[in-house]
Amino acid sequence: MADALLGPAEIRELAARLGVAPTKKLGQNFVHDPNTVRRIVAAAGLTAADVVLEVGPGLGSLTLGLLGAAAHVHAVEIDPVLAAALPATVGERSDAGKLTVHPADALKVTAGLFQPAPTMLVANLPYNVAVPVVLHLLAVLPTLRGGLVMVQKEVADRLVAGPGSKVYGVPSVKLAWYAESRAAGRVPPAVFWPVPNVDSGLVAFTRRELDCDVPRGVVFQVVDAAFAQRRKTLRAALAGWAGGAAAAERMLLAAGVEPQARGESLTVREFAAVAAAAISLGHGGKLSATGRRHGEVDS
Template sequence: MTDNTAITNEMDATTVSPAESAGRLLGAADIRAIAAQAGISPTKKFGQNFVIDPGTVRRIVRAAGVDATTHVLEVGPGLGSLTLAILETGARMTAVEIDPPVAERLPHTIAEYMPDAAGRFAVINRDALQVTPTDLPDFDDGTPFTLVANLPYNVATPIILTLLERFADLQAFTVMVQKEVADRLVAVPGSKIYGAPSVKLAWYGRSERAGNIGRHVFWPAPNVDSALVSFTRYAADGDGNDNNNGAAARDPQLRETTFALIDAAFSQRRKTLHAALKHTSFDGVTCGDDVFAAAGIDPTRRGETLTIDEFVALARAVREAAATTHGDEPQEAQADA
């Protein structure tokens, strides 16, 4: 099986009501039976901890607001617990699974436990960190979609940020991650756990905790607690104006510089901005007093106290300084949808 092989037939775009999705969800005995039949054992390599509680996966789907009109992307479906709960709503979906035997088994599970939903389901065998709109054209057609997933804990944050960068139509997500990761993703400036992931996620939209998950709902049970994080992407109107209750629309041309500043500031988080940034060049310039003044930021502050809007202001000041240095006029800001 190749890395980008489609395992099932193409999804039927016809809306189907939940009543038409006759079937049942997986319990602990089902999960163990499927694993035994397929010769599958959970591996640390892929961060596999399979959910064995139907109530938990239904809770995740409710938190995500999934219904028959929702187009869903799932990453790391495993043996299909959450997949079936998503399909139970009547939604259409695609799952991205890195483990070939698991990806190959999943369509058989759907056919056995929820056969009426098979036409609304597809799975590709692909690493979520490598997937692109070319691999998933149905998620790059201008139609909003939602990510709902029990993410592999060892790569949860990179997966989230990579998908948000590559898929402009990814408008919301509800994901289960390690509790400490959830805390970092929703952390606010000034807190000890506020870091680069917190600020970068805030570039794209608003996130919040959506509940805690106990260890007993997994097989095998992890050594850490889990939590749900829900996220809604910022949306700007056609004029680049904000429609997000005061949050600034982002200029996509500033993202690379903004993220570079964030990385540099948090690589030495106990240092002041002046000390952390003075030896690094951004867009061909360094952050001197003139750049900080233009951004309205005190250089004696630490990066861990800055909001995403302040990092954006600093990136804009860097770009304007670079334009002056190179004799170019800075381009007009464009709103990031």
Template sequence: MTLLTARDIRELAADIGLRPTKQKGQNFVIDPNTVRSIVTTADLEGTRRVVEIGPGLGSLTLGLLEAGHDVTAVEIDDVLAQRLPATIADFAGDDAARFDLVHADALKVTELPAPPEALVANLPYNVAVPVLLRFLELFPSLTTVLVMVQLEVAERLAAAPGSRTYGVPSVKAQWYGDVSLAGRIGKNVFWPAPNIDSGLVRIDVTRTERDPEARTRLFSLVDAAFAQRRKTLRAALSSWAGSPQRAEEVLVAAGIDPKTRGEALGVSDFERLAEAAGRTP
């Protein structure tokens, strides 16, 4: 199979009159070696069904097909969605039969042709975290995630408690499984080149038992804990708990010092705190 080169990307863009925009977070990978490296890093041996979000002109899509995976691509852009099937047919040959296109907004998708086992994508930078969390919530069939995002977002997702970059995205992503920074991608493999480097984030999904109501309660707690990051949890959780006194009671019941800040708590700490809130009258 032939993967897209920089020349191919520019010719395809010119053919459809495409001018990438920051508003849509469009930065297309133009280096076949980078595409193959991403697919290798995903380590999807034995995985058939892969969902890709924001396939653009098809660089990563072709790399996934080349590796033998069935690919469902979710594309919001009308022009890109219209052209992508023809590009896949031209470059993938018979392997194009393993490609499906869902022309939709990834933030509004509710179902796919088949339950995906893996998510591999160069996520649109402007909606990367909401899209990632939505797909983790929506598709419990996912066991592996490898996404490319802005480096600072990648570092935030993989950050450990106590880190300067640890926050709401860190806790929510890590609730689903083990999150790690899997690589760094330079600017020059993209067209147009972004202003900053990108990072690969890997999530090995380990949470198979999911109570949607419990997740909603936990995530609202996490939002409250970081809404006023520099405040102690006693102060930050006062509205969430109903009063500062009630927040302190819940924190003590969970074995957490009320003077602690949210950035010091890991996922298990937040879960214990949510459980204590349910027990404490």
């Protein structure tokens, strides 16, 4: 595995050969440090039977490391030039038979695209779409048992934050709906090309069931409303969504939540309790059987 990984010289030579220049639009920062790749693969805790989903493989640095540790890798790449070049890069250094490249937008993929079904998400995610990508994949791929993603350090902090933290917010609660998460280390800018002006962070997560039968769509509506005005009390913040402050207060009291509390103090289970109370009391607008307002798509 060590000899197969790409170093700084190989990364630049490969990019030059393909005529590729990293773009901010696609959030491209390519890892060129083999030790960082080894560290990510080790931290992911993969088994030889795992099927890995990698988003944004770029020139293939992390892909090569994952192929040495897993049964199969699905690589989703939105850049058509990079997607087309990846099989040849892998074929020169590893077993290309274990790789499936999907030229696609990760925000639009569905479970039917992947055979065999992915069990782990391991990726260096583009900073500009990291949170939506993680949440979308957890929603559409129930076979994912967990994962490890590298994101901007500020985003990593938000994803793993707990109630009461200054950075606890919508990403924290929505990830907690699907999984338990933890910080898995910091990654310095120097291991990327081009060098970003921020540190990156590793976030590890393990899927678990909340034992909750409230539709996700309703819970996420409550979360969005609570943090849209995070300085306000929940009574005030949820008033518009619930149909008035009095209605919001009845809903919160029915859920066992103090109306003067703020969203940043609630756990995901408490948000689910508020959503359940909303359904019971008929608040929150016209909800369909799936828990969405009519015409609404889940985050």
